[in-house]
Amino acid sequence: MQPALAISQLNKTYEGGFQALKGISLNVQPGDFFALLGPNGAGKSTTIGIICSLVLKTTGTVSIFGCDIDTDFSQAKQYVGVVPQEFNFNQFEKPIDILICQAGFFGIPREIAAVRAEKYLRQLGLWEKSHVPSRTLSGGMKRRLMIARALIHEPKLLVLDEPTAGVDIELRRSMWDFLREINAQGTTIILTTHYLEEAESLCRNVAIIDHGQIVQNTSIRELLQQLNKELFVLDVREQLTDCPTIEGYPITLVDGHTLEVEVEKSQSINALFEALSQAGIHILSMRNKTNRLEELFFDLVEKNLSTGTSSSASSLSGASND
Amino acid sequence: MTNQQKWIAFVTIVRREIHRFLRIWPQTLLPPVITIVLYFVIFGTLIGSRIGEMSGLPYIQFVAPGLIMMSVITNSYSNVVSSFFGSKFQRNIEELLVSPTPSWIILLGYVVGSMCRGLGVGFIVTVLSLYFADFSIHSLPITIGIVLMTSLMFSLAGLINAVFARNFDDISIIPTFVLTPLTYLGGVFYSIELLGEFWSKVSMINPVLYMVNAFRYGIAGISDINIVWAFSMVGMFSMVLFFVALNLLEKGSRLRS
Numbered sequence: 001m002q003p004a005l006a007i008s009q010l011n012k013t014y015e016g017g018f019q020a021l022k023g024i025s026l027n028v029q030p031g032d033f034f035a036l037l038g039p040n041g042a043g044k045s046t047t048i049g050i051i052c053s054l055v056l057k058t059t060g061t062v063s064i065f066g067c068d069i070d071t072d073f074s075q076a077k078q079y080v081g082v083v084p085q086e087f088n089f090n091q092f093e094k095p096i097d098i099l100i101c102q103a104g105f106f107g108i109p110r111e112i113a114a115v116r117a118e119k120y121l122r123q124l125g126l127w128e129k130s131h132v133p134s135r136t137l138s139g140g141m142k143r144r145l146m147i148a149r150a151l152i153h154e155p156k157l158l159v160l161d162e163p164t165a166g167v168d169i170e171l172r173r174s175m176w177d178f179l180r181e182i183n184a185q186g187t188t189i190i191l192t193t194h195y196l197e198e199a200e201s202l203c204r205n206v207a208i209i210d211h212g213q214i215v216q217n218t219s220i221r222e223l224l225q226q227l228n229k230e231l232f233v234l235d236v237r238e239q240l241t242d243c244p245t246i247e248g249y250p251i252t253l254v255d256g257h258t259l260e261v262e263v264e265k266s267q268s269i270n271a272l273f274e275a276l277s278q279a280g281i282h283i284l285s286m287r288n289k290t291n292r293l294e295e296l297f298f299d300l301v302e303k304n305l306s307t308g309t310s311s312s313a314s315s316l317s318g319a320s321n322d
Numbered sequence: 323m324t325n326q327q328k329w330i331a332f333v334t335i336v337r338r339e340i341h342r343f344l345r346i347w348p349q350t351l352l353p354p355v356i357t358i359v360l361y362f363v364i365f366g367t368l369i370g371s372r373i374g375e376m377s378g379l380p381y382i383q384f385v386a387p388g389l390i391m392m393s394v395i396t397n398s399y400s401n402v403v404s405s406f407f408g409s410k411f412q413r414n415i416e417e418l419l420v421s422p423t424p425s426w427i428i429l430l431g432y433v434v435g436s437m438c439r440g441l442g443v444g445f446i447v448t449v450l451s452l453y454f455a456d457f458s459i460h461s462l463p464i465t466i467g468i469v470l471m472t473s474l475m476f477s478l479a480g481l482i483n484a485v486f487a488r489n490f491d492d493i494s495i496i497p498t499f500v501l502t503p504l505t506y507l508g509g510v511f512y513s514i515e516l517l518g519e520f521w522s523k524v525s526m527i528n529p530v531l532y533m534v535n536a537f538r539y540g541i542a543g544i545s546d547i548n549i550v551w552a553f554s555m556v557g558m559f560s561m562v563l564f565f566v567a568l569n570l571l572e573k574g575s576r577l578r579s
Binding site for chain 1: 323324326327328330331333334335337338341345408409412413414416417418419420421422423424574578579
């Protein structure tokens with residue numbers, strides 16, 4: 001079976017000499033829900049830009065379901081739908097017109113386009129706003145409008161560049177459900193996001209890109225298995241004045257009722273609880289301090305940083321501009 | 323893309339362009355009509371009645387074809403330059419760039435959309451001019467042929483301007499400093515016979531002169547220059563501009579990074 005996306009030795013050097021991509025190779029299988037992660041300026045948006053022809057590659061090949069974007073340009077584009085990071089529709093046009101026009105650019109007759117536009121606007125909760133100027137939509141609605149527009153030609157590969165950036169939690173969850181549904185129906189999805197919880201929750205496979213290079217390309221499960229230690233936050237019943245000491249378990253006293261404990265993968269949590277119990281400390285509740293994937297992400301990017309030049313994983317939670 | 327799909331894409335672009343200038347008609351259709359009516363009132367009726375004849379025609383009949391052509395030129399140019407640059411500025415040009423629509427369809431779509439405005443304004447001005455001047459059509463094929471080619475040529479030029487433009491200043495520099503002087507010095511208001519031999523020859527490098535004279539010939543049957551030569555010049559300019567514009571779109575100049 002042809003991969004949904006096959007990238008080989010992709011290089012991009014912008015005018016001025018900045019090398020955004022340094023020979024990346026990547027395969028995404030049909031039906032996958034794939035995360036492309038990386039700090040700001042890592043090359044995620046450049047990669048997506050090349051896939052959907054908004055950025056001209058310097059060297060390398062990209063094919064979509066076996067169609068090369070250079071030699072089989074027309075068919076390759078029919079397969080891809082893209083949701084960019086920034087709003088890029090005419091703010092003076094109505095959502096219904098934006099969708100019908102986009103369908104027209106893909107050669108879809110107006111009657112079919114009108115039916116599809118209604119279907120996707122309804123599915124994304126925008127039908128009520130279908131005839132108002134799109135500049136009057138809220139930020140979340142504009143993001144959903146771009147998803148509807150990307151789906152209007154019913155692509156086999158949907159590429160989303162930070163689709164939930166700036167979207168509130170409730171809406172983000174409903175967008176996740178929608179994307180899961182689309183993926184379950186057979187659409188391959190590639191997602192870039194700064195919310196690693198989002199990647200962990202939605203995606204099956206992941207590539208981490210940094211300084212224009214792929215530093216990790218594996219399944220989310222295998223990636224998480226690489227995690228050696230976790231940081232747990234323990235809420236204790238007693239008022240503590242001193243930090244307890246348990247051999248093999250580094251503990252920090254956060255406040256009178258909260259401890260943070262670092263537990264390695266090989267260590268037993270039962271043993272920790274027993275030791276705390278013997279010290280007269282009773283645990284009321286326990287939770288992970290950080291997102292597991294986030295920790296790994298930091299580790300991988302920091303590791304790459306020691307061989308690279310600038311950038312930093314600390315930009316992860318900031319706004320993306322790459 | 324099949325031919326039918328290409329046709330749908332082409333019609334979509336043209337329809338969107340027409341819808342755009344109709345939606346903002348107080349900005350796109352009304353001002354040129356008012357401007358041209360003022361020209362008719364001032365140069366045609368008030369001043370024109372004192373000028374007498376020009377090339378054997380009453381002055382108002384002499385300027386009428388030039389004024390109609392001026393409205394076609396400026397509207398064909400300004401429609402595509404503002405629409406295409408607006409799409410670049412708002413980045414909704416990316417809707418087309420991510421689609422399988424070939425560059426030549428994008429080019430034709432924008433150009434035909436722009437011609438619709440240029441010809442539409444030209445038609446309104448022609449109807450209004452009948453109130454100020456009596457004229458009959460000397461040759462309908464020449465009149466229609468030259469007005470179509472002129473509109474095509476300036477739509478192509480406008481698109482090239484929009485591709486190169488980086489900001490709003492860039493889309494007003496060419497109309498202000500190139501298009502307006504060329505139009506005013508292109509024989510709209512006077513015959514080049516009035517100029518000396520030297521300036522008559524200088525005027526011959528102005529493409530607008532050919533268009534205005536060919537159009538005037540189509541309406542009134544008089545021209546300062548050879549009609550075949552005029553059609554050849556406009557055709558040649560249009561062809562060059564078409565391939566330049568197509569090449570820019572194919573390469574993605576100033577459109578793709």
